[in-house]
Amino acid sequence: MKTSIAILALVMVVGCGDDSSELLGIYTLDSWTENDSGCGSEGPSVLEGSGMSHFYVKEISFFGQEFLNASLCPELPGCREDASDSELISLGLFSYAFESGSDSKGWTGGGAIAGGGGGGECSGEVFDYLMTDEGDGMVRIAVEVREVSGFPRDSDDFCDTDAAREAAEGQPCDRLEVLTGTFLEAI
Numbered sequence: 330m331k332t333s334i335a336i337l338a339l340v341m342v343v344g345c346g347d348d349s350s351e352l353l354g355i356y357t358l359d360s361w362t363e364n365d366s367g368c369g370s371e372g373p374s375v376l377e378g379s380g381m382s383h384f385y386v387k388e389i390s391f392f393g394q395e396f397l398n399a400s401l402c403p404e405l406p407g408c409r410e411d412a413s414d415s416e417l418i419s420l421g422l423f424s425y426a427f428e429s430g431s432d433s434k435g436w437t438g439g440g441a442i443a444g445g446g447g448g449g450e451c452s453g454e455v456f457d458y459l460m461t462d463e464g465d466g467m468v469r470i471a472v473e474v475r476e477v478s479g480f481p482r483d484s485d486d487f488c489d490t491d492a493a494r495e496a497a498e499g500q501p502c503d504r505l506e507v508l509t510g511t512f513l514e515a516i
Contacts, residue, residue, distance in 0.1 A: 349388070350386070350388070350397055350431075350432055350436070351432055352386050352397070352432055352436075352460070352462060352468055353386050353387055353388065353397075353515070353516055354385065354386060354412075354512050354513070354514060354515050354516055355383060355384075355385045355405075355408055355409060355412055355512075355513045355514050355515075355516060356383060356384050356385070356386070356468060356510030356511060356512055356513055357382070357383055357510055357511050357513050358376065358381055358382055358383055358384055358401065358508065358509075358510050359467075359509045359510055359511055360374065360376060360507070360508065360509045361374065361375050361376040361379055361381070361506070361507070361508045361509075362374055362375065362376075362505075362506065362507045363375045363504065363505070363506045363507075364504065364505045364506075365504055366504075367501070367502060367503065367504075367505070368473050368501075368502035368503075368504070368505040370505075371505065371507050372505065379401075380403050381401040381402065381403055381423065382402065382403060382404055382405065382408075383401070383402045383404070383405050383408040383510075383513070384399055384400060384401045384402060384408070384508070384510055385399070385400055385402065385408055385411065385412035385516065386398070386399045386460075386468070387412055387516055389426075394428070396426050396427055396428045396438065397426070397427040397436055397438075397460070398424060398425070398426055398427075399424065399425045399427070399460060399470060400423060400424040400425075401423040401424070401508075405513075412516045413516055425438060425458045425460070425470060425472070426438045426440070426458070427458060427460050430460075432462050433462075435459050435460060435461040435462075436458075436459070436460040436461075437457070437458065437459055437460075438457075438458040439455070439456050439457045439458055440455075440456045440458075440490075441453060441454065441455045441456065441490040441491075441493040441494050441497075442454050442490065442493070443480075443488035443489060443490045443492065443493040444488050445482065445488045450478065450479050450480065450481060450482070451478070451479075451480050451481065451482055451488035451489075451492065451493070452476075452477060452478035452479070452480075452488075453476075453477055453478075453488065453490070453493040454474050454475065454476055454477070454493075455474070455475045455477060455493055455494050455496075455497035456472055456473070456474055457472070457473045457475075458470065458471070458472055459471045459473075463509070466511055466512035467509060467510065467511050467512070468509070468510055468512075469507065469508070469509050470507070470508040470509075470510075471505065471506070471507050472505070472506040472507075472508075473502045473504075473505055474502065474503055474504040474505070474506070475497040475500045475501070475502055475503055476503045476504075477493050477496040477497045477500065478496075479496070480492045480493060480495070480496040
């Protein structure tokens, strides 16, 4: 996906993992931490100021690609409504797409943003997601973020998210977000 403004580009090139997931449902958001200085450990809690209380995990089909979608919600009634809406696909802020994996090995996904002002070099962020079954009805979502800069524009003068992903290869992780939730109910 090419754009001159920052936009989340989900990597949806693989089908939805090895098996159907048993992680589908609505969860109470138990914790949300963010470490702005690296990925060696979790950081302080950001849950209280987030305005979010729940999230859902459901299977989505988008342009023929199957994946798991986890999306945060500010309140339970709206979460129930969004989770049960078969037409709703949440692909923006506070949503995570997992294209590959299994309940036993974890679900992976990611995305990138890229932009740059006025014709110079590009900069952006690359996101790698991992959702794991922690047992006893708990799931964990880890988001590793790599900040990238200095990559060139493409031949159409756009900042390309594929180029952002290439620039992030081998780079250390700059930020870690970790969310945990406890299963509340089926969708």
